């Protein structure tokens with residue numbers, strides 16, 4: 001791999017290198033009772049820079065679980081146009097949701113059923129006109145589940161939309177009964193006249209196609225679809241699962257009224273977990289009032305249901321509780337509570353944006369999941385009877401395994417006690433690992449199987465995790481003991497012995513976290529000769545709920561100073577060149593970037609930022625999550641709240657814009673023109689203010705890109721331009 005890339009061609013090829021490593025996204029295992037051979041199928045995501053898209057790759061490993069030997073490998077092969085692909089509980093059938101277009105270029109969704117030798121049937125599902133598009137595995141609403149009898153499929157789809165037309169269209173009628181229209185009731189295909197331009201509320205950033213998801217059941221025998229009607233019409237449904245004996249379903253819902261607030265990255269939204277009894281048609285609330293819910297999962301014997309909850313409202317991601325419902329009694333019990341403070345390496349609580357579909361071991365007692373544990377992504381096994389938590393990881397004393405003690409792990413699922421995971425580090429791309437764990441209460445002597453040869457270690461990057469204690473003046477009096485961390489990545493030492501320039505990288509959220517997993521951006525910056533300091537300032541996930549709460553009401557000061565002091569500590573170690581410092585980060589990380597160049601105008605050579613929050617006062621009325629501003633500013637929010645004359649001065653003072661007159665640092669602004677979270681106007685406001693002050697600013701705009709600017713070509717352009725911008729400002 002490259003040493004230092006400086007020319008545009010070298011930078012591009014460095015980016016190609018670091019994006020050539022795929023990331024595992026899901027796994028499925030086929031294992032028959034009593035058999036030693038398992039077939040592990042994994043899906044991976046990889047950038048294809050030439051096709052300008054992310055490709056989904058399927059890999060298949062046949063493994064003898066007793067000996068650990070890999071008997072065969074297939075793939076990677078590309079998977080296209082599949083929304084879901086799921087094997088039935090017996091392993092005999094497979095259901096696929098496939099997308100396509102017809103000759104008129106209209107969207108098609110097909111459900112295809114296979115057995116082991118042939119395709120049994122294809123159902124043209126949209127042609128049935130029962131609902132809109134089927135929802136994919138979007139991490140928010142989508143689920144796709146075989147019934148235990150294998151006769152039905154449960155999934156989420158958009159509610160069927162009424163057809164709308166113009167007042168001037170002779171074929172259009174209005175069915176609301178309020179207008180002056182003659183409405184032939186027998187008309188099967190009503191078209192609502194005059195509603196064609198009605199505003200449609202959506203679930204916001206990255207969920208702009210989600211309006212009103214409903215639960216659907218397909219009867220495979222008769223090819224008929226039922227849309228379940230017992231869920232209140234004012235609630236969108238998601239994450240549906242079959243209950244015991246297929247007699248009902250459990251489902252999460254999110255209320256529409258008074259208006260929808262964005263759901264992406266927002267685990268605290270008002271929501272409920274219900275049981276819908278299909279025979280009685282009744283709907284029972286399972287979750288606790290005032291708690292926001294996610295990820296219901298039944299135990300294999302269907303006697304227990306677990307899910308995660310956090311308080312409703314407040315910061316957008318928080319320490320979650322693991323809750324268990326005993327199905328027979330419907331008794332609800334908190335298995336793992338919120339952790340307020342976790343000194344040193346103690347368990348800091350549960351933090352996750354996702355939960356694997358298969359989390360239960362066969363004993364119906366233990367579950368496994370990924371969670372942030374300070375700056376590491378860990379896999380934990382939880383005893384749901386007594387709440388005992390054990391970390392599931394490779395024993396680093398096992399020299400044969402040769403795994404870095406700071407490695408991050410991700411959990412893919414468990415089936416018949418075969419656990420599927422992956423690990424990686426900042427200098428080692430993702431590797432699979434697998435183990436038979438017959439006694440989940442004893443994780444001490446697990447024989448891990450590595451289905452692939454170990455992925456190479458990238459010798460041009462080294463990293464270390466640093467702990468930072470806030471200095472006396474920076475201690476938060478309400479949360480005195482909260483510390484924080486950063487991860488320092490160093491590029492290969494230059495032959496001349498000169499110290500590398502440093503990029504100070506802050507994450508967004510602010511309630512998210514950097515971990516030691518392989519990170520394309522940091523690897524890329526290091527290949528280009530820069531050291532990277534990834535700062536998990538107070539407020540990051542994985543450090544206890546107190547850390548999250550310590551930041552509310554202190555954004556723009558506590559987080560800014562945490563980042564600046566971590567940087568000063570690292571410079572003092574003499575590992576980086578303190579005279580060549582750069583700042584990078586997006587969203588709330590852009591808020592920190594623009595704050596830092598305003599509050600420390602002589603520190604940074606240049607800065608680059610993606611969709612930065614620059615002015616809370618003007619963002620309030622334009623973002624899909626106006627409550628975010630209130631939560632982070634520790635102000636009460638209800639849906640009627642406005643940024644009025646009392647609040648505006650405060651919001652202004654918390655904002656980077658209030659420091660604009662001090663800014664001297666040249667800055668690159670990268671803007672997703674379809675960003676609903678931090679609308680483009682934020683960056684344009686900053687751009688104009690800098691132009692008017694004669695500060696060097698360059699602005700790149702990415703049409704059809706949202707807040708994450710994650711289209712492959714757009715992301716690549718951002719990364720290469722960032723390094724070119726920094727290189728141009730190196731002395």
Ligand SMILES: CC(=O)N[C@@H](C)C(=O)N[C@@H](C)C(=O)O
Pocket residue numbers: 264265266316507508509510512586587588589613628677678707708
């Ligand atoms: C909750 C949320 O989306 N906050 C944004 C302001 C933000 O910082 N987003 C992060 C997750 C990002 O990196 O885009």
